[in-house]
Amino acid sequence: MTGSWLPSTAGAKATFFVAESATLLSSAGAATFAVFKLVLRLGLFVPFFLLGAWHLLRKGPGRFEIPLFSLLFYAAYIARFGMALNMYWLRYQMPIVLLYVIVSGVGLGAFARWTRERRAELALRFVAAFVMLAGASMDFAERIVDFRKDIVSTERGAHATALWLRDNTPENALIAAHDIGAPLYFSNRRVLDLVGLTDPDVARVNREDRTKAALWTHLAERRPDYLVMFKLWDEQFFHFSGRDTHGVLEPVWQSKPSRVRPGAQYVVYRCSWN
Numbered sequence: 221m222t223g224s225w226l227p228s229t230a231g232a233k234a235t236f237f238v239a240e241s242a243t244l245l246s247s248a249g250a251a252t253f254a255v256f257k258l259v260l261r262l263g264l265f266v267p268f269f270l271l272g273a274w275h276l277l278r279k280g281p282g283r284f285e286i287p288l289f290s291l292l293f294y295a296a297y298i299a300r301f302g303m304a305l306n307m308y309w310l311r312y313q314m315p316i317v318l319l320y321v322i323v324s325g326v327g328l329g330a331f332a333r334w335t336r337e338r339r340a341e342l343a344l345r346f347v348a349a350f351v352m353l354a355g356a357s358m359d360f361a362e363r364i365v366d367f368r369k370d371i372v373s374t375e376r377g378a379h380a381t382a383l384w385l386r387d388n389t390p391e392n393a394l395i396a397a398h399d400i401g402a403p404l405y406f407s408n409r410r411v412l413d414l415v416g417l418t419d420p421d422v423a424r425v426n427r428e429d430r431t432k433a434a435l436w437t438h439l440a441e442r443r444p445d446y447l448v449m450f451k452l453w454d455e456q457f458f459h460f461s462g463r464d465t466h467g468v469l470e471p472v473w474q475s476k477p478s479r480v481r482p483g484a485q486y487v488v489y490r491c492s493w494n
Contacts, residue, residue, distance in 0.1 A: 229417055230301055230312055231423070232415050232416040232417045232423050232426070233301070233312075233415065233417075234300055234301040235416065235423060235426045235427045236415045236416065236426050236457070267327070268324040268325075268327035268328045268331065269320060269323050269324045269327060270327065271326075271327035271330055271331060272322075272323040272324055272325065272326035272327030272328070272330065273323050273327070274327075275326055275327060275330045276323065276326055286322055287319055287322055287323055290315070290316075290318050290319035290322060291319055293315055294315045294316045294319060297315045331347075369480040369481065372478070372480050373478045373480050373481040373484050374402070376475060376476050376478055377475045377476075377478055377481070377484045377485065377486055378399060378401070378402035378403075378484075378486070379402055379406060380475050380476070380486075381402065381403065381448060381473075381475050381486040381488065382402040382403050382405070382406035382407040383406060383407070384473050384488065385403060385407035385409055385446065385448070385488070386406065386407040386408060386409070388472075388473070389407070389409060389445065389446060390445070391408075391409075392410070393409050393410070393445040393446060394409070394410045394411075394412055394442070394443075394444040394445050394446075395407065395409050395410065395411050395412065395444060395445070395446045395447075395448060396411075396412040396414055396439060396442075396444035396446070396447045396448070396491075397411055397412070397413070397414060397447070397448040397449065398413075398414040398415050398448075398449055398450070398453055398457075398458075399448070399450075399486075400413045400415075400417070400418065403448060412439075412442055412444050414435065414449070414458070421438070422435070422438065425438045432457060432458050432459065433463065435458065436458075436460055436463045436464075439460075439491075440468075440493060443491070443493045444491055445490070445491055446488055446489065446490055446491060447460070447469060447488070447489040447491055448486055448487070448488050448489075449486070449487060449489075450483055450484060450485060450486060450487070451483075451485055451487055452483040452485075453483075454487075467492070468491055468492055468493060469489040469490075469491060470489060470490045470491075470492065471487055471488070471489050472488055472489065472490045473487075473488040474486060474487045474488065475487075
């Protein structure tokens with residue numbers, strides 16, 4: 221739908237954030253830092269990963285086809301979607317998890333054989349249980365903090381904006397937004413997705429014009445009744461305020477500033493295309 225071989229969500233975001241992807245990829249240490257950060261989040265499986273990598277290399281290329289394919293796939297994925305290196309709590313780093321799990325599994329198996337030969341199965345079970353539990357809980361406290369921040373930010377921002385749209389716009393209104401989840405779900409209004417996750421036409425426009433100038437023209441053709449966006453995103457990506465030379469956009473409401481997510485302040489514009 222997005223014209224990319226990536227899944228639709230990643231494909232649309234890879235196109236939308238293409239300039240930022242190029243900036244990240246131009247930094248020699250960006251990929252190394254992001255992978256290291258991800259490995260730390262995967263916890264205490266690091267020793268098993270290193271043992272598995274050594275075991276595979278020692279056995280020769282005949283044992284390395286699947287890990288090698290996973291590594292090449294990950295490299296191609298990052299080349300197409302550089303923002304995955306440090307975007308949204310690394311949730312788009314899933315391709316490298318496959319490589320990590322495979323190699324760590326090889327290392328765990330090698331460790332099991334080593335302990336069996338020494339009649340240390342009980343020790344293995346204890347170590348493996350400790351590693352899995354500790355690895356799963358290492359950054360649990362950090363995730364709780366993030367979750368609480370997201371709840372507060374969503375209530376003050378996306379949810380409040382959606383309720384305002386529900387109560388103050390016609391039922392048949394078309395809302396253009398880059399953050400479509402809450403406006404679509406809670407406002408019960410039609411939504412025009414500015415990033416292109418759910419709209420192949422917008423995805424095509426973003427793919428063909430990375431400056432986002434054509435997106436403003438596309439909006440004029442689709443004529444949404446309201447536009448919802450972060451101030452920060454307008455300055456950083458859209459530049460709609462600067463491109464609006466005919467007074468189309470009239471700000472009518474904005475959400476309260478978020479102390480936990482400073483850039484997540486929504487502004488609602490009424491669009492007068494006539």
